[in-house]
Amino acid sequence: MKMNKKIENSLNLLLDTAKKLGAECTTVIANENTSVNVAARLGKLENVERNESSSIGLEIIDNKRKVSLSSTNLNEESLEELANNAMNMVKSIPVDEYCGLADKEMLYDGNLNLNLVDNYVPENNDLLDNSIEAEESALNIKGITNSEGASSSYSKNKFYLATSDGFFNTSDKTNYSTGISVIAGQGTKMERDYEYQSKVHHSDLDTPIQIGEKAAERAISRLNPKKVKSNSVPVIFDPRVSGSLLSLFIGGISGQAIARGTSFLKDKMNKEIFKNTIQIIDEPHIQKGARSRTFDGEGVATKKISLIEDGKLKSWLLDSQYARQLNLQTTGHYSGVSNLYMTPGKTSNDKLIESIEEGFYITEMLGMSFSQVTGDYSRGASGFWIEKGQKVYPVSEVTIAGNILDMYKMLTPASDLKMITGIDAPTLMIDKMIVAGL
Numbered sequence: 001m002k003m004n005k006k007i008e009n010s011l012n013l014l015l016d017t018a019k020k021l022g023a024e025c026t027t028v029i030a031n032e033n034t035s036v037n038v039a040a041r042l043g044k045l046e047n048v049e050r051n052e053s054s055s056i057g058l059e060i061i062d063n064k065r066k067v068s069l070s071s072t073n074l075n076e077e078s079l080e081e082l083a084n085n086a087m088n089m090v091k092s093i094p095v096d097e098y099c100g101l102a103d104k105e106m107l108y109d110g111n112l113n114l115n116l117v118d119n120y121v122p123e124n125n126d127l128l129d130n131s132i133e134a135e136e137s138a139l140n141i142k143g144i145t146n147s148e149g150a151s152s153s154y155s156k157n158k159f160y161l162a163t164s165d166g167f168f169n170t171s172d173k174t175n176y177s178t179g180i181s182v183i184a185g186q187g188t189k190m191e192r193d194y195e196y197q198s199k200v201h202h203s204d205l206d207t208p209i210q211i212g213e214k215a216a217e218r219a220i221s222r223l224n225p226k227k228v229k230s231n232s233v234p235v236i237f238d239p240r241v242s243g244s245l246l247s248l249f250i251g252g253i254s255g256q257a258i259a260r261g262t263s264f265l266k267d268k269m270n271k272e273i274f275k276n277t278i279q280i281i282d283e284p285h286i287q288k289g290a291r292s293r294t295f296d297g298e299g300v301a302t303k304k305i306s307l308i309e310d311g312k313l314k315s316w317l318l319d320s321q322y323a324r325q326l327n328l329q330t331t332g333h334y335s336g337v338s339n340l341y342m343t344p345g346k347t348s349n350d351k352l353i354e355s356i357e358e359g360f361y362i363t364e365m366l367g368m369s370f371s372q373v374t375g376d377y378s379r380g381a382s383g384f385w386i387e388k389g390q391k392v393y394p395v396s397e398v399t400i401a402g403n404i405l406d407m408y409k410m411l412t413p414a415s416d417l418k419m420i421t422g423i424d425a426p427t428l429m430i431d432k433m434i435v436a437g438l
Contacts, residue, residue, distance in 0.1 A: 004032060004158070007054065010074045011162045014058050017083040019164065023090075025061040025101045026164040029297070030054065035155035038127035040135060041147055045128055060086045061100060065093040098324040101298070106320075106330060107167050108295035108302070115287045116173040117156070118201040127152040130178055130208045137212030138182045143220040148192065150180035150212070167299040176202040178211050184219035191225070191394075193218035193364075198421075200288045218363070221384075225394040228385055228437040234359035235400060235433040236352055238383070239416060241365050242425040246280070248404055250337055250423070251372060253307065253315070255322025264375035264405060265313065272311045274408050277345065280308035282317075284338035291422030297334040305331060307340070342425040345413035349427045352414050354389035360435050361386055362400070375404040399436040407433065 011028045018026040032054050039047040056079070057070040067090040071082050130152040138144055155175045162168045179196035195215040199205050206214075237245065249265075257263035265273070274280075284302035286292050293302055298320055307315050318326070319334035353361065362383040369378045378401035384391040407430050414427035 004054075006074060007032065007056075007160055010056055010079055011160060011168075013076060013079050014056070014083055015162060015164055017080050018058070018060055018087070021083060021087045023060045023062050023087060023164070027059040027101065027298070028160075028162045029057045029059075030160040031056075032158040033155065035153065036122075036124065036127065037151055037153040038124055038131055039149055039151040040128060040131035041149035043132055043135065046149060047151075048124060056082075058082055058086055060090050062087070062090050064095045064097050064099060065090045066096055066099040067093050096321070098321045100320065100324070101163055101165050102300050102320045102330060102334075104165055106301065106332075107165075107299045108169060110294065110301070112285065112294050114285060114289065114292045114294065116171070116200055116289075116292060118174045118176070118203075120202045122152075122154050122176075122202070127154065131180075134178055134180045134208035134212040134215075135182075137209040138180060138216040139212075141213065141216040141220070143184050143223070144182050144216045145186055145190070146183040148181040148183065150178070152176075152178045152208075161295070161297065161299055163299060169295060169299065171293060171295075174200060176200075176205055178205060178208055180212055180215045182212075182215050182219050184216070185223050189224065191219055191222035193222055198290070200290065200292075204288065222382070222394045222396070225382070225396040226385070228360075228395055228398060228435065230434070230436045231358075232432055232434050234356045234386075235430045235435065236356070236359065236361045236386070237425075237428040237430070238361065238363045239418060239420075239425065239427055241362055242428040243421060243423045244365065245404075245407070245411075245428060246340060246342060246423050246425050248370060248377070249280070249307075249408075250317065250340065252375075252404075253313070253317050255316055255318040255326065255333075257372060258316050259322050259325045262373055264371070264373060268313050269316075270312055270314070273313050273405070274308055274311040274411060276311040278308055278311050278411065278413070279306065279343040280340065281306055281343065282333075282337050282340045284332075286339045286419065289339040289419065289422065291338045291340075293335070293338055296332045298330070300330055300332040300334065302332040302338060308342075337423065339419060340423050341417060341419060342413055342428075344415045344417040344426045347412070347414055349414045349416050352412065352427060352429045353386055353391065356386045356389060356429075358388075359386040360384075360395065360398070360400070360433075361391055370404070377402055377404045377407065395437075397437075401434040401436065402430070402432075
């Protein structure tokens with residue numbers, strides 16, 4: 001990979017300076033980012049945002065104490081000052097007996113190509129055309145009365161990691177996105193909805209016309225919502241929102257939450273959390289994956305991990321520090337999860353709906369009350385009411401509630417998994433939840 005000479009010199013300067021100052025262990029990270037976002041509304045350019053930035057971070061460990069500092073100033077004098085400040089600060093930091101660099105045998109030393117860089121660099125006018133085209137396609141659909149605007153963006157990021165143990169590697173990734181929000185109806189009967197897509201490769205995005213049409217169809221489908229009486233019914237989470245249930249699961253198995261004893265899953269290792277047909281996997285090496293990577297923020301080699309296997313919890317998400325505290329081995333999750341997903345079931349989205357006599361199909365959620373300790377859960381939601389296996393009318397301004405452990409045990413996945421955000425699930429049905437309306 002092509003190196004930025006200034007970044008390379010900055011990394012080496014910080015490592016050398018920290019060593020001269022007597023630091024036991026040093027980690028240096030750097031980021032280079034270029035991004036541009038072009039927004040349009042009602043066929044006219046509304047905004048152009050361009051950013052080119054570089055930053056560097058220094059972590060020093062000395063006498064079981066750890067301190068981290070960062071800077072956007074890469075001149076030599078500033079970097080030396082950064083290292084001196086870190087060494088002065090680390091003396092007053094509380095002792096942490098578990099801190100330290102990752103074990104050398106765990107570090108990545110391969111050259112796996114995950115195809116995370118697209119060489120297409122759009123001009124501002126290309127992004128503007130995409131935004132205008134997406135908006136026009138939505139406004140051309142009968143029932144759409146206004147637009148909140150559309151935007152398209154491009155970014156490229158390069159990440160550098162070097163340690164005093166001799167590890168050095170870089171990773172590059174591009175990203176392209178298009179999004180639009182439109183309004184259907186008039187007066188007090190207006191409804192809004194959107195479509196947003198983000199991909200590592202430009203060619204994997206839907207066309208702007210398709211993106212605009214999806215936003216329009218969703219907004220129109222929400223017109224004339226009705227209220228529903230509070231009830232306890234089956235609830236279906238559309239793929240747009242189903243991944244949120246996995247995000248809570250991720251928080252529950254994080255090393256920090258487990259080490260502190262603050263997780264609703266702290267006593268659940270090797271116990272059945274879901275039905276025995278459920279699998280949840282973290283797979284970092286997916287080609288062109290939204291969160292694919294070969295190493296984590298400590299340089300640890302990543303690998304595919306089964307977190308839930310036949311319904312049973314099989315692993316925490318650990319970095320080196322919390323792995324030591326729990327007397328386990330890091331799972332390569334210093335930087336969080338990679339491409340985490342629940343495997344699809346055998347039933348289609350339509351068949352799940354058809355199985356419900358009365359229930360609630362959720363397409364959008366807002367706000368959240370969730371207890372990480374007990375698992376008690378409630379959120380605002382909107383979507384469609386189901387009667388006799390059919391979506392019959394839109395519903396808004398309701399609250400769903402339950403306990404996440406009960407929800408997991410009653411969960412059935414559909415067959416429509418798509419890898420979109422990096423934390424993905426198919427359509428999910430929960431056999432029973434409280435839906436609070438009127």
